[in-house]
Amino acid sequence: MWEPPVVDMESPEAPKVLAKACKDVGFFYVENHGVSKDAMREVFRQSKAFFSLGIDDKMAVKADRHNRGFTPMHEEILDPSKQVKGDTKEGYYIFRELPTPSDGEEDAARPLKGPNQWPSEDLVPGWRATMQSYFTTMHAVGVRLSGLLSVGLGLDPSFFESCTSEMAHALRLLHYSAEVSDPAKGVMGAGAHSDYGLLTLLATDEVPGLQVRLDGEWLDVPPREGAFICNLGDMLQRWTNDELRSTVHRVVNKLGRERYSIPFFFELNFDTEVVCLPQCCSEENPAKYPPVTAGSYILNKYSQTHQDFDGNQQNDEKSP
Numbered sequence: 155m156w157e158p159p160v161v162d163m164e165s166p167e168a169p170k171v172l173a174k175a176c177k178d179v180g181f182f183y184v185e186n187h188g189v190s191k192d193a194m195r196e197v198f199r200q201s202k203a204f205f206s207l208g209i210d211d212k213m214a215v216k217a218d219r220h221n222r223g224f225t226p227m228h229e230e231i232l233d234p235s236k237q238v239k240g241d242t243k244e245g246y247y248i249f250r251e252l253p254t255p256s257d258g259e260e261d262a263a264r265p266l267k268g269p270n271q272w273p274s275e276d277l278v279p280g281w282r283a284t285m286q287s288y289f290t291t292m293h294a295v296g297v298r299l300s301g302l303l304s305v306g307l308g309l310d311p312s313f314f315e316s317c318t319s320e321m322a323h324a325l326r327l328l329h330y331s332a333e334v335s336d337p338a339k340g341v342m343g344a345g346a347h348s349d350y351g352l353l354t355l356l357a358t359d360e361v362p363g364l365q366v367r368l369d370g371e372w373l374d375v376p377p378r379e380g381a382f383i384c385n386l387g388d389m390l391q392r393w394t395n396d397e398l399r400s401t402v403h404r405v406v407n408k409l410g411r412e413r414y415s416i417p418f419f420f421e422l423n424f425d426t427e428v429v430c431l432p433q434c435c436s437e438e439n440p441a442k443y444p445p446v447t448a449g450s451y452i453l454n455k456y457s458q459t460h461q462d463f464d465g466n467q468q469n470d471e472k473s474p
């Protein structure tokens with residue numbers, strides 16, 4: 155059975171192994187990341203507690219114009235060209251806590267930035283503290299991992315530091331329903347997609363479902379206890395002119411079991427311009443992608459895949 159390569163973050167070989175995994179597969183397990191089992195157990199427990207609430211309590215924190223909060227079952231369609239209905243999952247977006255913009259004008263200049271939504275403490279005691287603490291923990295893992303990657307790629311060791319300083323990262327809780335997927339009929343846990351940003355660090359429960367497409371074949375990525383499943387986002391593929399891979403993946407429910415997963419999207423600052431690195435293009439190998447701003451790229455993707463999100467409504471205080 156195929157398995158992605160393993161990156162041991164404590165190993166002196168980590169930068170080399172990581173760079174090779176990024177070029178060959180774009181997916182790898184991350185071990186020795188320093189996140190405790192207790193912290194993992196608690197974030198999954200709280201995630202389940204939220205998704206077990208009634209629909210009215212969940213809709214009270216429905217994702218707002220900053221895309222923070224609850225996204226109902228089927229609201230997201232990750233592969234609109236193939237899916238006949240939305241992903242068979244519900245979710246919850248949490249970003250770094252930011253103050254409410256003081257007026258519409260300021261808000262327009264700060265797309266996707268605002269306060270989080272939090273379910274009531276009475277319903278899920280300790281939930282906010284758990285999520286904020288996990289966000290901080292995962293931010294630290296992302297900083298370390300991107301540091302190892304810059305070394306492995308022969309970049310300045312602080313290459314990713316300045317362009318991730320805003321902490322525009324997203325923590326997402328996902329709950330897949332028990333509905334069995336039928337890829338031929340366009341019914342998917344999560345439709346085929348590549349991730350949009352820099353790096354994704356995914357925690358899953360023990361239920362399988364994730365698949366990656368390599369050389370035209372869909373391969374299962376089994377859960378690995380204690381490890382994160384990590385993959386690259388489109389920004390790294392574009393920066394490196396396809397030397398690194400933002401590999402397409404999807405979630406297929408074969409067993410008819412519910413599944414919980416928690417991706418942490420380690421993202422670039424909104425205004426970072428991603429232009430092919432000089433060492434990755436030449437006259438014979440010209441840049442394959444035009445320059446793009448990380449934030450506008452994500453806004454576009456959210457608009458295409460979230461039925462209830464409108465990237466053009468960022469400055470409308472009263473938009474529903």
Ligand SMILES: O=C(O)CCC(=O)C(=O)O
Nearest residue numbers: 328344349364405415417
């Ligand atoms: O739940 C999973 O295993 C994958 C989720 C995913 O690919 C995503 O949210 O981008």
Ligand SMILES: [Fe+2]
Nearest residue numbers: 347348349403
């Ligand atoms: Fe993904």
